Amino acid sequence: MSASQRRWMTIGEFLLRRLGEAGVGHPFGVPGDFNLELLQQLEDADTLKWVGTCSELNASYAADGYARLTGLAALTVTNAVGALGAINGIAGSYAEHVPVICIAGSIPLRSIERGLGMHHTMGDGTWDGFLGAFAQVTAAQARLTPYNAVTEIDRLILTAWREKLPVYMELPSDIAYLDIEIPEAPLILAQPSSDPERLASCATAITARLSAAASPAILVDQDADRYGAAAEITELAEKMQLSVAVTGPAKAVIDETFPYYAGVYNGAASPPATRQAIEASDCLLSIAYRPIDGTSGDFTAKLPANTIHARGHSVDIGEDNYQAVALKEVLRAVVDAAPQVTSRPARQHTAAAAGTQADGSANLTQAAYWEALQGYLRPGDVLFTDNGTSYAIFGFRLTPDCTVVASVIWGSIGYSVGALLGTLTAAPERRHLLFVGDGSFQETAQELSTILRHDHKPVIFLINNGGYTIERGYMGKTETYNDVANWAYADLPKVFQPDTTARSFVVKTVADLEKALSVPNDSMVFIESVMGPYDAPAAVMHSSNNGAELDYGPRGPQHRANAQLRPAT
Ligand SMILES: Cc1ncc(C[n+]2csc(CCOP(=O)(O)OP(=O)(O)O)c2C)c(N)n1
Numbered sequence: 284m285s286a287s288q289r290r291w292m293t294i295g296e297f298l299l300r301r302l303g304e305a306g307v308g309h310p311f312g313v314p315g316d317f318n319l320e321l322l323q324q325l326e327d328a329d330t331l332k333w334v335g336t337c338s339e340l341n342a343s344y345a346a347d348g349y350a351r352l353t354g355l356a357a358l359t360v361t362n363a364v365g366a367l368g369a370i371n372g373i374a375g376s377y378a379e380h381v382p383v384i385c386i387a388g389s390i391p392l393r394s395i396e397r398g399l400g401m402h403h404t405m406g407d408g409t410w411d412g413f414l415g416a417f418a419q420v421t422a423a424q425a426r427l428t429p430y431n432a433v434t435e436i437d438r439l440i441l442t443a444w445r446e447k448l449p450v451y452m453e454l455p456s457d458i459a460y461l462d463i464e465i466p467e468a469p470l471i472l473a474q475p476s477s478d479p480e481r482l483a484s485c486a487t488a489i490t491a492r493l494s495a496a497a498s499p500a501i502l503v504d505q506d507a508d509r510y511g512a513a514a515e516i517t518e519l520a521e522k523m524q525l526s527v528a529v530t531g532p533a534k535a536v537i538d539e540t541f542p543y544y545a546g547v548y549n550g551a552a553s554p555p556a557t558r559q560a561i562e563a564s565d566c567l568l569s570i571a572y573r574p575i576d577g578t579s580g581d582f583t584a585k586l587p588a589n590t591i592h593a594r595g596h597s598v599d600i601g602e603d604n605y606q607a608v609a610l611k612e613v614l615r616a617v618v619d620a621a622p623q624v625t626s627r628p629a630r631q632h633t634a635a636a637a638g639t640q641a642d643g644s645a646n647l648t649q650a651a652y653w654e655a656l657q658g659y660l661r662p663g664d665v666l667f668t669d670n671g672t673s674y675a676i677f678g679f680r681l682t683p684d685c686t687v688v689a690s691v692i693w694g695s696i697g698y699s700v701g702a703l704l705g706t707l708t709a710a711p712e713r714r715h716l717l718f719v720g721d722g723s724f725q726e727t728a729q730e731l732s733t734i735l736r737h738d739h740k741p742v743i744f745l746i747n748n749g750g751y752t753i754e755r756g757y758m759g760k761t762e763t764y765n766d767v768a769n770w771a772y773a774d775l776p777k778v779f780q781p782d783t784t785a786r787s788f789v790v791k792t793v794a795d796l797e798k799a800l801s802v803p804n805d806s807m808v809f810i811e812s813v814m815g816p817y818d819a820p821a822a823v824m825h826s827s828n829n830g831a832e833l834d835y836g837p838r839g840p841q842h843r844a845n846a847q848l849r850p851a852t
């Protein structure tokens with residue numbers, strides 16, 4: 284009898300079976316005595332491949348990256364010391380709407396029942412505090428027991444997937460090997476179907492408004508990707524010949540060579556044509572727009588008053604609120620009902636620049652760097668940025684089928700290095716490009732060793748500018764608190780893997796960079812580019828300068844002479 288037909292299974296095996304059915308092929312994490320029994324079950328079952336990381340924080344970032352490409356991820360950590368190490372990343376998954384299952388191997392039920400002081404606890408016989416901590420940063424939490432495991436495992440996995448949010452599960456270490464009676468049917472990941480009447484009325488109302496408008500447009504935020512609705516949006520835009528802009532967190536969700544693509548919208552910081560398409564639209568369809576400082580041009584965004592707000596499970600149209608309507612189904616119905624429009628032909632698309640025009644022997648500048656990298660992009664690339672001057676990638680004109688992974692809302696530096704391990708694990712056949720600063724990299728650099736250990740082949744573009752240049756635009760242009768130690772970054776692949784085939788470069792001129800960009804992608808390429816601490820893209824500096832006004836107010840220290848790095852004029 285195959286495992287999927289058995290009526291009895293151990294709790295641990297059942298959990299692993301459900302993860303596999305939900306498409307989680309590679310849980311990340313760090314072992315500990317409270318989860319080793321589950322890891323042994325994972326080894327014995329040999330259906331999932333566990334990926335050990337250097338830290339739980341990095342495991343949480345890796346899981347987030349993995350889920351962004353596959354739709355769901357998991358990590359296994361040990362009680363409290365492991366779980367709390369991961370909590371920053373789990374909270375980030377909550378902010379960024381990424382479904383991640385955090386499984387904490389926790390203290391035995393025996394210890395809980397008897398109130399025994401245990402290691403990895405406060406030592407006072409209490410046990411609920413960590414569930415409480417995770418209640419703040421997850422959509423659902425549970426401590427498994429033999430009598431709730433069947434229902435709670437399914438509830439948590441389905442909640443994560445349906446709501447696109449993380450969940451937290453404690454598996455007490457003395458129950459993973461206990462047999463429970465289990466359902467034979469596999470777990471099916473599906474959104475609940477829409478209410479038929481609400482769906483029909485909602486789609487009819489949206490179609491009528493879009494059809495009557497002279498300049499309809501769509502604004503796409505990241506939930507369009509989380510709910511897998513990009514294809515329907517593109518189809519609708521093509522059929523009705525309407526403009527589609529994205530927010531920064533949704534960059535690359537819409538193919539940037541699509542004729543109706545209108546750019547990245549960010550309030551007053553948008554390109555004028557993008558701003559016009561959105562703010563002057565007489566019927567804007569917003570897909571889950573979540574304005575924060577960084578996606579609203581520091582609150583200068585002005586969406587039209589009659590904007591239709593569609594979200595994962597609900598829609599607002601004027602005074603009408605529609606519940607129980609699934610985003611993908613709503614868009615599908617609108618596409619089907621929408622008239623074919625021919626009166627709004629698309630603009631001509633401008634081709635991506637081929638490469639840098641700068642003098643090869645000149646010292647590398649940020650301007651020449653980003654210009655050269657624009658020409659390096661290929662269709663299908665996965666691009667990462669961390670917080671820092673590498674935010675310049677939001678200005679790239681992307682080739683088709685790219686994915687951008689960033690954490691614009693949560694913004695925890697170092698995220699990108701851990702998340703890169705996750706996307707490489709999920710899609711090793713794609714080319715992965717990491718754009719990261721020295722300061723961000725220093726937070727999570729050790730995960731490079733796991734990337735090398737699994738023979739992944741990303742290209743890492745590290746800017747060595749001696750510290751936190753993006754922060755110098757807020758405050759402390761020349762202060763030492765914005766400096767970091769100068770590492771031999773390009774030597775790290777060799778440190779982390781002595782017999783590595785990684786190709787490392789320290790780049791100081793445009794010609795050095797061109798040479799590094801010409802090598803093949805058959806092993807890791809690590810390009811450390813040395814640039815000045817006061818060299819920064821103007822858009823990043825404008826954002827930092829504005830951020831300081833919001834953060835410190837009119838009486839803040841940012842107005843002192845030379846307190847801030849400003850855009851070059
Ligand atoms: C965990 C965390 N700590 C601190 C910060 C504040 N912070 C935002 S950007 C940044 C500096 C990034 O510097 P670097 O990666 O070197 O980028 P650069 O601007 O120099 O290119 C810091 C410290 C943060 N966002 N997250």
Ligand SMILES: [Mg+2]
Nearest residue numbers: 720721722750
């Ligand atoms: Mg830096």
